[in-house]
Amino acid sequence: xxxxxxxxxxxxxxxxxxxxxxxxxxxxxxxxxxxxxxxxxxxxxxxxxxxxxxxxxxxxxxxxxxxxxxxxxxxxxxxxxxxxxxxxxxxxxxxxxxxxxxxxxxxxxxxxx
Amino acid sequence: xxxxxxxxxxxxxxxxxxxxxxxxxxxxxxxxxxxxxxxxxxxxxxxxxxxxxxxxxxxxxxxxxxxxxxxxxxxxxxxxxxxxxxxxxxxxxxxxxxxxxxxxxxxxxxxxxx
Numbered sequence: 001x002x003x004x005x006x007x008x009x010x011x012x013x014x015x016x017x018x019x020x021x022x023x024x025x026x027x028x029x030x031x032x033x034x035x036x037x038x039x040x041x042x043x044x045x046x047x048x049x050x051x052x053x054x055x056x057x058x059x060x061x062x063x064x065x066x067x068x069x070x071x072x073x074x075x076x077x078x079x080x081x082x083x084x085x086x087x088x089x090x091x092x093x094x095x096x097x098x099x100x101x102x103x104x105x106x107x108x109x110x111x112x113x
Numbered sequence: 114x115x116x117x118x119x120x121x122x123x124x125x126x127x128x129x130x131x132x133x134x135x136x137x138x139x140x141x142x143x144x145x146x147x148x149x150x151x152x153x154x155x156x157x158x159x160x161x162x163x164x165x166x167x168x169x170x171x172x173x174x175x176x177x178x179x180x181x182x183x184x185x186x187x188x189x190x191x192x193x194x195x196x197x198x199x200x201x202x203x204x205x206x207x208x209x210x211x212x213x214x215x216x217x218x219x220x221x222x223x224x225x226x227x
Contacts, residue, residue: 004155033215042119042205042218043156088155101216103155 004104006089011110018076020107022089025070029091032065034074037086037106046074046087081111114210115140119219126196126226133192134222136206141186143209146216147179150203159204162189196226 003025012018024032030051035043049056049063049072056063062075076083089104116139126132136145144163148156159179160168168181182190193200206219 031214035218040122040220040223042117042220043207045210045215045217048214100158105155 004089004091004102006087006104006107008105009108009110011112012079014079014081014111014113016079018074018079018083018109020074020076020087020089020109022072022074022104023070024072024089024091024102024104026091026093026102027067027070028093029070031092032063032072033088033090033092033101034061034063034072035088035090035103037088039085043088076109079109079111084109084111114212115142115208115217117206117208117217117219119206119222121222122220123223124225126224128197128226130196131192131194132196132224133190134204134206136189136191136219138187138208140211142211143186145183145189146207147181147189147191148205148207148218150205150221152202156205159191193224196224198226200224201226 006022033048034046036046037043047058047061049065060077064073086106086108088106090101092101118137120135146161147159149159150156158171159174160170162168162181162183164183164186178194180192203221203223205221207216210217
């Protein structure tokens with residue numbers, strides 16, 4: 001079945017890099033996403049990657065995809081206090097409305113001074 | 114991308130009552146999605162709402178408990194009926210992004226049933 005797994009917590013020092021990891025089981029996943037949820041807010045799409053890509057970089061964010069191991073990671077460079085949030089990994093088979101998006105349990109990122 | 118206004122943002126309700134959550138989108142969208150996020154959990158899709166037809170519910174969710182309306186292409190409501198403390202969750206609506214891939218979410222409704 002479809003499953004997306006993440007570790008629940010990550011604590012990093014301000015200024016360091018954060019790496020949030022995710023594994024998924026469905027090898028036919030086509031699109032993989034990272035969402036951010038700040039306290040009391042909805043989900044904000046941070047970035048996405050197609051399954052035929054290995055890496056995508058967007059300013060401080062780097063997404064790495066190892067399709068063979070079904071492993072996705074999100075690296076946040078120079079982590080700031082504003083990065084404190086829950087980060088959800090998600091996957092879908094397509095981008096149309098017919099493709100259900102499956103979310104991981106979320107990783108709570110906390111920043112220490 | 115589409116902007117979603119969801120309300121109420123939070124509510125505390127008595128068990129046995131019902132709460133209707135509204136989502137207004139600033140552009141026309143074919144489908145709207147309703148999710149539940151239980152405390153400390155991930156998002157679970159409740160149903161997909163298509164304008165002009167009955168909503169499609171996921172396994173474990175039924176229309177009697179979560180009736181949905183979709184009167185036009187910019188608006189939808191989700192009602193949580195006959196509430197119990199187990200219904201305490203964040204409820205979110207979502208639409209597909211039109212300019213890119215992925216989905217846009219409303220800010221969520223934090224429901225506490227006492």
